[in-house]
Amino acid sequence: MLKRLRTDFRLSIITLLGASALLGITPFAIMRFLQGNFVAGSIDTSILLSICGVMAYAWITGDTRRSGMVLAVIACSGAVAVAAVVGEVGLFWLYPCLVTAFFLVSPRIATFLNLVSIAAMTALGDVFQSDVQMWTFTATALVVSATAFAFAHRTDNQRERLEHLATIDPLTGVKNRRSMDEELNLAGAHAERSGLSYALVMLDIDHFKKVNDEYGHGVGDVVLVDLVTLIQQSTRKSDQLFRYGGEEFVLLLPGVDGAGLTAVMNNLQHIMRKKMRHPGGAISASFGVALLGPGESIESWLERADTALYEAKETGRDRVVFSDNMSAADADVSVGSPELAG
Incomplete structure (x- = not known):
């Protein structure tokens, strides 16, 4: 009270x-x-x-x-x-x-x-x-x-x-982790009422520490801002981007699953490979993707996306890995498939 x-x-x-x-x-x-x-x-x-x-x-x-x-x-x-x-x-x-x-x-x-x-x-x-x-x-x-x-x-x-x-995150202008917690809870409640699918994407810039160490934090900040701008230009208005911490971000995608979700991730990865640059060359990112399961808690949902991201980082980086609750038919590819790594 x-x-x-x-x-x-x-x-x-x-x-x-x-x-x-x-x-x-x-x-x-x-x-x-x-x-x-x-x-x-x-x-x-x-x-x-x-x-x-x-x-x-x-x-x-x-x-x-x-x-x-x-x-x-x-x-x-x-x-x-x-x-x-x-x-x-x-x-x-x-x-x-x-x-x-x-x-x-x-x-x-x-x-x-x-x-x-x-x-x-x-x-x-x-x-x-x-x-x-x-x-x-x-x-x-x-x-x-x-x-x-x-x-x-x-x-x-x-x-x-x-x-x-x-x-709001002061550097990138996107919502911060506190806002993310509130929005994920709202998404979970809405999914339970309406049955609408929700996908959660955790992404991490590959070798970001090396960028900061070699070119300075000012260049690292520019990379973060450029990443946010590129993602916002490449996603829908209904999608929400949050800064989770450091070089790690979370993307909330309502109303996508299966082949549609795979197409979204392939497109996002392709655009990042093509357009993300810093003084030392190209910038890549690793992605962990999880669909919200029926009756699943927000903590479990986040944990599965984080685990998928960890697998993407551990198996070569610059990859999209889907959580283990998504079958190959759902994702149109197998989990951690080289097809997604390009």
Whole structure:
């Protein structure tokens, strides 16, 4: 529970608002019922139950975007409704709603909700004791909204930068190992639901240490960037490339198997042989390929691809080796066949 609150910002805001509603609105609902103001008490109770219901929905489904939208609308419209019923004292309920909206929905939507709420409040002429009070409320509400907008916008930018730093390899610009773990888990779940085939390719640049030692790490970095560019140009938009570590990369291929997968690997190897170069000559790579088996764990899938890559490195490099769960008929060639080594 605490882990989800730490990692999901919007869920933490929804939870905080729900807890605040329980602590802040419940006493007023009870008090208004005791005072005989059943309309205001009913509105408070409806707002409270709606917020708690949305909070429960967010926790159960994980759909914080839709929950945040509903919650922002409930909070703002509820504050206006309370002011319409109880009068001047209800104005104060709108201020926390104006701020919270920017953390529940996008700044553009929050701005729209805030302006509509402020306009609705000013339209309730009986709520204010004088025009001066009405314009004072409008001015302060707009200042609060503008301040919340600036803070939320800056926070969103900082969060996006942090997420980028946490998930993208800074040298090559492809997703890193952390992102790979998440994407492989999603692929496994999707394969189980839909039956779509997924292939995993682990590739390692041959003799990369020699390139770094003889020509420097700057040349080695250029080779890595060139490799990524070449693979991205030679694969589909639906395929995903990750930097696994050092000169090792992982390629996730959805919807390919059998002869199609063999053709993809042959084509990729041919393009690399033809176009990958460094000051000392051509660059080659070794490949280990594994299809996700029915009910197979992600760890096992990765391990089989890694084992196939190890075999490719140990049996001469510049080879494509398919995992042992792929029959010769599936791959159109036998595992580790010289046909793939060219």
